[in-house]
Each structure stands twice: as C-alpha cells, then as structure tokens.
Amino acid sequence: GAGVSQTPSNKVTEKGKYVELRCDPISGHTALYWYRQSLGQGPEFLIYFQGTGAADDSGLPNDRFFAVRPEGSVSTLKIQRTERGDSAVYLCASSQVGSGEQYFGPGTRLTVT
C-alpha cells in the first residue's frame, strides 16, 4: 500500500512569508507526528496527533508554528513569519497507536532565504 506522502518535496520562501506543509499518512493510521531535521542532526519532535486532536505539542518551538488535522487524516504544518533558522527538512510520520512503529514520509525541505 501507499506510504506516508508529503508535499511539496521542496519549498523555497522568503524571510517573513507564510508556508504550509502537507502530510498524507498511511490509510488507517490514527497517530500522526511531525519532526524537524536540521543539517547534521537527528529528527526533533514537534507535535503528535491522535485523531483530530494534538495530544502533545511540546516540541513546537514557538507560536509561529501551528499544525492541524481537521478530519483525522491529512495534516498541515503551518509556519508564520518564517525565519532563516526555520530552514530544515520537515518529516511527517504515522502509526497505529501502541504499535511503537512510526512510518516516515520523504520529508519537505524548507529553505528560507
């Protein structure tokens, strides 16, 4: 079956602009996660959804970052007033809660100029 998909694969934006990154999880997976991977680092947790609600958003760095999952499937990560430090690969993962296995998408590479 289809894996986790993310769009766009690459996004270049100017400092101060607003961006949206989309994630389509594996069908039937109730849990969805966003991570951010900076150059030379491992992925860092941003937010976790169980169904439609954010169960843990402790990793969001500040209030410029927001994510939604209105119908419990597709999720959008929204970044306002982008800064050069936001440049990274944003990874999405999904899983069945309790399985312990998160399946990752290919990521969106965000570059803020």
Place this chain on the structure above:
Amino acid sequence: AQSVTQLGSHVSVSEGALVLLRCNYSSSVPPYLFWYVQYPNQGLQLLLKYTTGATLVKGINGFEAEFKKSETSFHLTKPSAHMSDAAEYFCAVKIGGSEKLVFGKGTKLTVNP
C-alpha cells in the same frame, strides 16, 4: 529527560567487514528502542525495534541489535557490510507513556570496496 548518544558521527568499514554502530540512552524507566536508516534524499526506514522480551533483536537487511540494560546500550551490528549499507543510521528511544521518539544525532556509515 531522556537522551540518546550515538558515538561516532562517521564510521567507515570495508566491504565484508563487521559493522558496529553504537547507541547509548538515558532513561529511568524501560524504554522502547529503535534503529532507523536514512538513504540520501529519502525518509527514515525502520530497521528494527526492541519493546519487551528477547533482548537480541533481528531486523531487515541482516542487521541486529542487543538491548543491554546494565550498559544502557542498544548497539547495531551486521556481520558483513555491503556497499548498499552506506547510509545514515539513527538510534531512537520512546519512553513510557510518551508517543514521541527522541533521536540521536546519527552515524554516517561509509562502506569502502
């Protein structure tokens, strides 16, 4: 807070040689432990996981890892390296009731002919 340490940001082996990638974690409660592999410009792929039970875990592509509680380690091994094993490897931990993964900084494996 839990953390993951991967010793050696770069490891180089010859084709056919033993692969040993080191991972140590800090946690006051029994963790779930994972190894992921990331090929260039691709998402993370789960290699293997430890949750409970047998401490020696076998994964895909001939990799295995052993959970050693006394050493708080979960080192990844493969008896004979193949050129196709060249990639970046990430160790991750999931603690208790939290669903998020905490990743190490990664080890880039180079396989020389």
